[in-house]
Amino acid sequence: MAAILIVDDDPQLRQSFEKLLSQEGHSVKTAPSGEAGLAVARSAELDLLIMDVCLPGMSGLETFQAIRRFEPRLPVIIMTAFGTTETAIEATKMGAFDYVLKPFNIPEILVLIDQAIEAGRFMRSRVELDVIPEAASKEAIVGRSKAMQEVYKAIGRVASTDATVLIRGESGTGKELVARAIYQHSQRADKPFLVINCVAIPETLLESELFGYEKGAFTGAVNRRVGRIEQANGGTVLLDEIGDMPFSIQAKILRLLQEKSIERLGGREPIPVDVRIIAATNRDLEASLAEGKFREDLYYRLKVVTLWLPPLRERPEDLALLAEYFLMRYAREMEIDNPGMADTARGVLQGYSWPGNVRELANAVQKSLIFSRGCPIAAEDFSKAIGSGASLRGTEDEFSDETIRQWLLRVLLSEGEGNAFDSIMDRLAGLLIGEALNLTGGNRTRAARLLGLSRPTLLSKIEKYRLKAGAPLSGETP
Template sequence: MSNSGQVWVVDDDRSIRWVLERALQKAGILPRCFSSAGQLLDALETSTPDAILTDIRMPGIDGLALLERLKASYPAIPVIIMTAHSDLESAVSAFHGGAFEYLPKPFDLDDAVDLIRRACSQGRRQRQERSEISDLAPAKTPEIIGEAPAMQEVFRAIARLARSHITVLINGESGTGKELVARALHRHSPRANKAFIALNMAAIPRDLLESELFGHERGAFTGAQSRRAGRFEQADGGTLFLDEIGDMPAELQTRLLRVLADGEFFSVGAHTPTRVDVRIIAATHQNLETLVAQGRFREDLFHRLNVIRVHIPPMRERRQDIPLLLRHFLLEASRELGVDAKVLLPDVEEYLCRLDWPGNVRQLENTCRWITVMAAGREVHLDDLPPELLQIRQHETVALAEGGWEAAFKRWVYDSLSRGGHNVAKDAIDVSEGILITTALQFTRGRRQEAAKLLGYGRNTLTRKISELKLDV
């Protein structure tokens, strides 16, 4: 049986060490046992395992104290905490300390071995993952992340508008990052040293919008105890970002049109105009042309705003960016919470890349935050995903049962092409052969000669394909 990793076990109970050692050896995992935390710490000075399994209550250095030292000096090693004293306080302390998992005694030996195998798998990949994360985290985080062709068009538009004061209309579905693009346009403009003021038309009550935009004079209405500058005045010399412009009431559309035409406005209750120099960037998830045709948006205002239009693509049109965004948001969430970044298993990442993400980047970011808080271990499995995403997976399973494997394969090909994949035929053959071989070996309980016969391979052919496909069997 292939080597499934090396785990160090520390427990002052000799019988527990003996039972685990035999079970792990049988499972192809190399164990090394210690009777105290001090012995393990000494051994770490010369070598390191893929994972560590430690009891929580031991003489001398207990499991939680050992966990604290390991996380400080060896953060890449997954640590499983086990104890016969299963209680909420111990579990919470273990997870707060950064434990991979909490294993209460008595435990099922097969479950324990499976958990240790998972921890070893993560440990082996941890150093590579940390290296990749370091590559993803330059001194200054990129303003906008994206490698898909549709996002490259956005970047080119920002670059072309870098030295411009021109009005820009950004359109895109909710959650695609329209304000992020607006801020990037401001940062790269001649107005970068002035204010960037944002206002969401849909978030402000209709009767307060006028005062919010244009300000008011003292005594202009009940409760106006003093003069207040509106968003236009606050943005003087800089940029005013009007989000969800399609929700702007008709009477305010007229006033906005005058500001765009004349550069001045009357605050509520004022008798003289206020002159401002403001660049307008507007955004909407709606089709303004349709609103114009329906009489819900002024056509002349539309043409004033629609000087330059920047379209932000939804996630389903930039699937190749999903892995990059997942890693970025998982790293960002880990920094905010002061924990290690979660690691998505390949099948989890592949599944997330297939989703349409109707909430777009915002939904993806929120999912990464949820995973960082709720996933039990550092290694994320499909069952660790939020319930709403698991429901989608269940629906896919039903669809597969109804449509057959051909429908699933057709979707795989489509998704691969939409992610900009090349050599899709070779990838499909490799994936298919990998599934055939691993499934046959599971069916024959690892007996290669029998698996080769079932697949119609020679024994040498099976061995060669396992090596070529780098299958972990």
């Protein structure tokens, strides 16, 4: 749930927004003028401001500038009619998260609102480094091993500079947390921080999402649109999964790094932008270079500073510390007593390779806590939590395939004729979406990104499979 302020002089619009966002689980405040909105912003802790450009008395831009002076990290969405689009674009250049045109497309604005709330959380949730579990917040990088000490030193050295940083490591090692820590310790910490996942956005949309477009650039481009890079002017952009960025777009990122400028789609004039680029990938970029899938000149531009995150199997001394941290964190979130961990459970931690790294460990601890029923986490709790995933991964392809084949055979025999394919696909889709919701704590926007779906598509499938956050589809599983 987020605290959202709506500032608009139209009482019907305020009422509609309040009803819509309340149904989404948010806490909504409204104000009819810039002066009233400014007063609310000063007195309340907000997660998002949605504001019209044209307001009686103090204008939308004046209100925006006044609020930015004392809440520079508060994401702001500007509302505008067609006649004031240029004003909204100016507000975006000044630091507004984005702008929307009236009348609204409700699914699209809900997606934008989720994105803005998440961006605000990224900017304002402090990432703590090298802390003990008892003192750690929800956002922390935990580890005392020599490898992690080197990571902390690297963050400290690079944060105060404007150097481009390439963060490398396997999936689940915490690359996004490290990027946020660099941003939060930098001189741009009071400026925007945007995360762009290069694989979550379809290739056909990624270029316009990054760089924006001019009116008439393509069919449907009825107005100029500012891209995410331009929105983050003065701040920091994390290009996540850059190893999967389409080759055709890499040249434009290279130009951004070399010339500090971009061009919108359909534009002819370079637009100067001042952003710091942090990139992250779990790909073998050297192999991509050899295969001609990644530009060599971009590769060398990105790796001004390279920061490697060690996989969990290379820092086994951190396993117990991390498990204790997640145990305390999830116990707080679930509002239950922390049952602690039996000594036998630590042996299971050390005996497993954790191919999913910290993300997999967190998931295993959460599952163990749910099913421990208040007793100390035992070896069998961890074994059960990682057992199903381990059996599907397996150590040999034949074992994994055979497990799946046996399950498919049981389903085929039970379904009879005509329904097997749809039934199996629905079960798998429901399980996959349920696990994505569980992994993201019910955050539908993040789950959609993880699955590579649009948010409206995810919402329709959640309704189809009658899913709830953290509650995968019931039924027989592999």
